[in-house]
Amino acid sequence: QITAWLRATFADRPELQVSHETIYQAIYVQSRGNLRAELTRQVALRSGRTQRRPQSRAAGAARSRRPWIGDLHISNRPAEATDRAVPGHWEGDLVIGKAGASAIVTLVERATRYVMLGALPHGRDSEAVIGVLTDLATRIPAHLRRSLTWDQGTEMATHPHFTIATGCPVYFCDPHSPWQRGTNENTNGLLRQYFPKSSYDFRTINQTGLDEVAHELNTRPRETLGWNTPAQRLAQLIAP
Template sequence: MVPEIFKTFWSGMAAGEFITDAAEAAGSYRKQGARWLAACGGVRPRRGRNLKGRCLTFAEREEIAIGIAAGHTLRDIAKALNRSPSTISREIARNREPSGRYRARSAHAAAYHRASRPKPSKLATNPPLRETVEKSLTERHSPEQIAGRLRLDFPDDPQMRVSTETIYQSLYQPSRGGLEHTLTRSLRTGRGLRRPSRKAGQRKNRIPDMANIADRPKDVKDRAVPGHWEGDLIVGKRNLSAIGTLVERSTGTVMLVHLPDGYKPEQTAPALTEQLETLPTSLRRTLTWDQGSEMRDWKSVSAATGIDIYFCDPHAPWQRGTNQNTNGILRQYFPKGSDLSVHSKADLEWVSRQLNERPRKRLEFRTPIEEMEQLLL
């Protein structure tokens, strides 16, 4: 593949993007992104030079390939690119395929990998250090504990030092050499694939200036006042489709948000706004959502509908208990692993009506639609 595409994907992962977003930025899709991760053990490959400055770009190599195919001379190609003819001559001689054909994609990849000068892993070139680290890993010591203990056991031997990150990279990236990949089973997680780390607060920053659930009005909790909603998404096969779910805390009334084109922020905000605007103003008091990136544009929803939006703490689904329970019921109609994009808006309205006509024990076996009709009288 073209190195720039690969670099775009890994840059996205390093910035804390989800696999789907990083792969799309590189012009690919989630499954291919997962393959790239698995092939590298979840660790970004060693980077060579960035092929900047005097180095030929991929676009220039494409022009060279086009010029050769058109029968242009090397001097004509060099003049068009404002390069020296000798530069073009060396490029073709170095990077053409064994068949003699020059292709921009393979030439650029060859130049990129030739520019890389990876330094051998310290664990690959220092057998005593490697044996010590391997022994500690089999005893289920963490890489951080191993690195710290080495400084105590060998205070005067700088060759018997290794960083925590070097141990992780040697475990998860077999191409670096040093440690057996099977030793990952000795780690606390036991994962065979390293998960990209996210900087502290990075997830929160996906939703600018969000209001925390702790700031929500106190009267929301007792369910006495109608108009307070909880919301979330149920996601379909391969995370490619979704349906928005809204539940009113007082009556248990359910509304489903149709998201036929996906659930990115620019798709979720207008669909959610349209759904909320079907409600009377008196029933648009608050909405509580989790910290999903689909709600990045929550301010536009709030401004258009007049509803106050609050966000749960990370990994705290019980703070939207009514919504969580409802999502479990909805899986009877929308099973996990199914494609949710096949359902029309009419389908969603039928399902929400089914739920709203179910008798509820906490409503003394009245239905949510009966409770809501009483409120609207």
Template sequence: MAAPASADITSKTISATELHHSMGHYRGVREIARQIGRSPATISRELRRNAATRGGKLEYRALVAQWKAQQGAKRPKTAKLVANEELRTYVQDRLAGVVRRPDGTLVVGPTPPEWKGLNKPHRADRRWSLAWSPEQISQRLRVDYPDDESMRISHEAIYQSLFIEGRGALKRELVACLRTGRALREPRARSRNKPQGHVTSDVVLSQRPPEAEDRAVPGHWEGDLIIGVGRSAIGTLVERRSRATLLVHLPRQQGWGEQAYVKNGPALGGYGAIAMNAALTASMAELPQQLRKTLTWDRGKELSAHAQFAMDTGTQVFFADPHSPWQRPSNENTNGLLRQYFPKGTDLSRWSAADLEAIAYTLNNRPRKALEWRTPAEVFGEQLHSGKRPGVASTD
């Protein structure tokens, strides 16, 4: 959106004429910016957007620039999502997609309460959806339509269409499909876990190989649990380089619910040390050896038998420092995404292994900014392929 030249270079009243006078001796962009107290990027945008072009080259003239800015600022203006039906359909479908298995069959999620225009309901189901973020949609358009300039829209325009009255080209209830599900953010409480005896000096984070830190080498994972009511849980594993996600099914153990809970009794909820080892081993054993080098975990007791897990899988286990979720950033981010499908306060044991596989498939096929808008599945597939080249050892 082009704004008046006097408004674009804001906070002080600077006209296009004044900018033109600053250029009288052909000063550079940074010199002009210093002289009138503005960012060099602001000056550069103004010169590029409002320069005269009739002579076959860009030449900044004050009168032409002011006229262009005034023309661009005229209102009301038809929103791009209103005028372009193909673009609107693309955006809307990715804001409100459905979860499908790799074979294309639909996974029926929970039935959420009727949306009433409020912030996301707490302790209640939310709809399952593909739910790309507006920024993911905006950037992926450049990949899917590289030569069609009409298929372009900023993420801010998508947000405005959802939240601002009068720009409602999209269905208002699609706001519930956004990751947060609410208009305002709330700070997350930090974990209150205490250091545990199973974390010894040889498995603290400082002992992790340096190659795992810069994400240049594949095969380094981060893991944690997401917890539901009734001591239900789902294990989450995220590969640091590709951001590929594995969800670990943790079903109830035999005898669960048949007697009252006993403190320090047998762990029947599904994520005691023995059950956790078995489930993690089954998930990691499906990967080639070169793609399961290390696993960085939270300080929870569920991985207290990590030595046996490391022996069974060949994967070194390391534990993050207490109260330091930022040391597992990819996993923490993914767990936030997964709360869209598994809200706090719900029973997570009701979902089957096939359901978890479908949700992981959905997450792994969403484009990521950190991957230059490729998907984790695409990057992880490249890692698998490179590991199976002739002359490169792999363990299937």
């Protein structure tokens, strides 16, 4: 938030801008004395960790060898998706259950914050994920399937099948850039109220149960929507 605010406020003065990594380094590496002692007594990261987790070079190299991404980088996503003025642009992710043994698909529409959830009872390989995504996407009209933004996970290796079936292109974020799917990250945080991290087994809930949770989220008034609900906003877009 700080980085983005500085970039927008001082667009023509790069000397007044700072990267998010520099801020983290200042807090977690350069801090000394009272500040460092205070940080050791509290959970300062939303992840629950008190220190930054170093990134693996090997993992970075592996991510660079993902041919399914091609030229479908988020920078090539239609500009209309960025400002949320045009509905129909979605963000998606997998939420992983206890011990990594289960998962569900989460989708959220950027303009309305409308949420759809998909069960994965048969695993989370690419074929299973693409099948569930296709089923969810066909619940909504074609004019509201303009794009889907995802991370670079292997579950999207067969994404062309999804695009052929739905007409919805898929775009991929940069590695370690969850803010590029900020609406989805926020939604996943809300979902943890229903499905506690590291302790919930998604094999204990079926599609009907997930639809009920999505309904609760979609009928919750949101300040960002002028206290309308996501369901109300989506209904306005679907109404003839």
